[in-house]
Amino acid sequence: MKKIEVNGNPHLCLFALNNIKEGEEITYDYGGEDCPWRT
Incomplete structure (x- = not known):
């Protein structure tokens, strides 16, 4: 998974x-709890 920003809006790809x-x-396996896009 990759975080891409378009016009200031985050998109997960x-x-x-x-x-x-x-x-x-x-x-998709997110793995552990250390996911920077989860806020």
């Missing part, structure tokens, strides 16, 4: 290493 098929479920 996910990038895939492989193509994602239509209808395929995707998940």
Whole structure:
């Protein structure tokens, strides 16, 4: 996950290493509690 700011507004972006098929479920593991975007 990468935080990108557009016009001063934060956006969280996910990038895939492989193509994602239509209808395929995707998940993301946030890991620990040390997530700078959680306020």
